[in-house]
Amino acid sequence: MEEIKIFAPASVANVSCGFDVLGFCLEPVGDKMIIRKTDSSGIRITKIEGQDLPLDVKNNVAGVAAEALLKEHPVEFGFEIEIYKNIKAGSGIGSSAASSAGAVFGINKLLNSPFTAHELIHFAMQGEVLASGSAHADNVAPLLLGGITLVRSTDPIDVIQLPVPIELSAVILHPKIELKTMHAREIIKKNVTLEKAIVQWGNLGAFVSSLYNEDYDLMSRSLKDVIVEPMRSLLIPEFESLKKASNDAGALGFGISGSGPSVFALTKGIDSAEKVFRSLEQIISSIGIDFDFYLSKINQQGIKILPN
Amino acid sequence: MEEIKIFAPASVANVSCGFDVLGFCLEPVGDKMIIRKTDSSGIRITKIEGQDLPLDVKNNVAGVAAEALLKEHPVEFGFEIEIYKNIKAGSGIGSSAASSAGAVFGINKLLNSPFTAHELIHFAMQGEVLASGSAHADNVAPLLLGGITLVRSTDPIDVIQLPVPIELSAVILHPKIELKTMHAREIIKKNVTLEKAIVQWGNLGAFVSSLYNEDYDLMSRSLKDVIVEPMRSLLIPEFESLKKASNDAGALGFGISGSGPSVFALTKGIDSAEKVFRSLEQIISSIGIDFDFYLSKINQQGIKILPN
Numbered sequence: 001m002e003e004i005k006i007f008a009p010a011s012v013a014n015v016s017c018g019f020d021v022l023g024f025c026l027e028p029v030g031d032k033m034i035i036r037k038t039d040s041s042g043i044r045i046t047k048i049e050g051q052d053l054p055l056d057v058k059n060n061v062a063g064v065a066a067e068a069l070l071k072e073h074p075v076e077f078g079f080e081i082e083i084y085k086n087i088k089a090g091s092g093i094g095s096s097a098a099s100s101a102g103a104v105f106g107i108n109k110l111l112n113s114p115f116t117a118h119e120l121i122h123f124a125m126q127g128e129v130l131a132s133g134s135a136h137a138d139n140v141a142p143l144l145l146g147g148i149t150l151v152r153s154t155d156p157i158d159v160i161q162l163p164v165p166i167e168l169s170a171v172i173l174h175p176k177i178e179l180k181t182m183h184a185r186e187i188i189k190k191n192v193t194l195e196k197a198i199v200q201w202g203n204l205g206a207f208v209s210s211l212y213n214e215d216y217d218l219m220s221r222s223l224k225d226v227i228v229e230p231m232r233s234l235l236i237p238e239f240e241s242l243k244k245a246s247n248d249a250g251a252l253g254f255g256i257s258g259s260g261p262s263v264f265a266l267t268k269g270i271d272s273a274e275k276v277f278r279s280l281e282q283i284i285s286s287i288g289i290d291f292d293f294y295l296s297k298i299n300q301q302g303i304k305i306l307p308n
Numbered sequence: 309m310e311e312i313k314i315f316a317p318a319s320v321a322n323v324s325c326g327f328d329v330l331g332f333c334l335e336p337v338g339d340k341m342i343i344r345k346t347d348s349s350g351i352r353i354t355k356i357e358g359q360d361l362p363l364d365v366k367n368n369v370a371g372v373a374a375e376a377l378l379k380e381h382p383v384e385f386g387f388e389i390e391i392y393k394n395i396k397a398g399s400g401i402g403s404s405a406a407s408s409a410g411a412v413f414g415i416n417k418l419l420n421s422p423f424t425a426h427e428l429i430h431f432a433m434q435g436e437v438l439a440s441g442s443a444h445a446d447n448v449a450p451l452l453l454g455g456i457t458l459v460r461s462t463d464p465i466d467v468i469q470l471p472v473p474i475e476l477s478a479v480i481l482h483p484k485i486e487l488k489t490m491h492a493r494e495i496i497k498k499n500v501t502l503e504k505a506i507v508q509w510g511n512l513g514a515f516v517s518s519l520y521n522e523d524y525d526l527m528s529r530s531l532k533d534v535i536v537e538p539m540r541s542l543l544i545p546e547f548e549s550l551k552k553a554s555n556d557a558g559a560l561g562f563g564i565s566g567s568g569p570s571v572f573a574l575t576k577g578i579d580s581a582e583k584v585f586r587s588l589e590q591i592i593s594s595i596g597i598d599f600d601f602y603l604s605k606i607n608q609q610g611i612k613i614l615p616n
Contacts, residue, residue: 201509206466209470
């Protein structure tokens, strides 16, 4: 294989009770990438459409991730990457993760898979370091493993694939306001009370259990964030109204996707997701903020290969 | 039924990564209690053997828990309670929980079960308030529900019964030193770094997953406590040596049982538990501290009714 075309989906990290550890990926929205072998060595990014992002390999998350992989697996040839962005940078649904994970997924395939999906997480994380200043895996892991993932540790990397209840669906609402991941990180306090930390880990443990038991009621009771949401939600217009509307419309839970500004709701069934979306739409429209939205089942496959 | 005889087992709370939320109960060690209906109303504690504990109902955890139940379910008759303590108070393996949970379990049976096991947790917790000054359910929940439990919330009470991998076994070592729960609580800082909290909830989420998948390797990687153990272990002689010996002998994990001074190890299989115990025994014997120990499978039933 000399060339591969892939679809790298958007993803939701944190998922309320799982700050920095939980993530899942979506079906309908994602980037396309074409990666091909070249005679000359090294990585080149030859085209980026859909976003104004640097072609310079060292300043592009896909380039950084790809170079990290090649450093561990040197070859005499090289790769060029074309990126067709559909996930907006800074939207909070894993734009950088799609490029980073997509690049290493594609190159690994073209190399006949010297690395496992788990091993690729390490390389993709190097792109995340460039994007946000911290080595987190909560977006790249679900893209590489599929479904819902829990990052137990990033050093060493230890990621668990969690079961996906069959009806679990998501609504994503992206209010088009600017919010840099680094800003959203700065607002978070470095210390938390032990009391709140206990609430958070009780919820996370219960959420994991609810996935195994397909217990949607427990899932709903567990999808809470007492640590980060109270701080970060201040950056998102009408967050509390959106949350109330989502819950009133029957969502299992509602929270900030990644570091925002996108918000997500989880629902039982895609019909419920649509109902929740209509409630959110009323509020976001009434305040005159432009937005994108997506309704999706949980993407169990992650990144996929497209026909050429 | 006019009289009931029960066995209320010892239990291990916290379980490394699950401070204040996880607990499981043991098979071989526990208290016996006889509870019988009386014509006169109210609760009386008529006998306590094995420990020097107050017969005064308001100062005895079994009495307080029993009265909390009767307050919600008033009856014209009463109950007398005999307690045959085998679990030492202050040992860190749920001595107060056994009395509290045992009392409400027995009385509920004699009342023809007006309350579910989940509902009894609330009453048993009132005994815990008397014993330790805080309303925790991590010891009483596994006694009332059986197996391994996760307390998602105590207000309202929301407890999840987790699956018990078939070979999972435990070693308990009780060094006979005095350590009051209230002291052990005081040593804990009220604030933790978000960084450590994330490590802790990643481990807890992974531990819950490992129980569903019977993944003993993941269980072992997850049984870590970066929050409380570093502080509380200072109160336990030779804690680090015991931990190293336990891990070297093949334990899945090792930590403080409840607020100590008992320590526990979890193992795959009872043979492994015995091997771990022998390693611990060498160390504890060499420093001249008297001790008790127990080897046990995880008790899936919790409190049980004994033949009269």
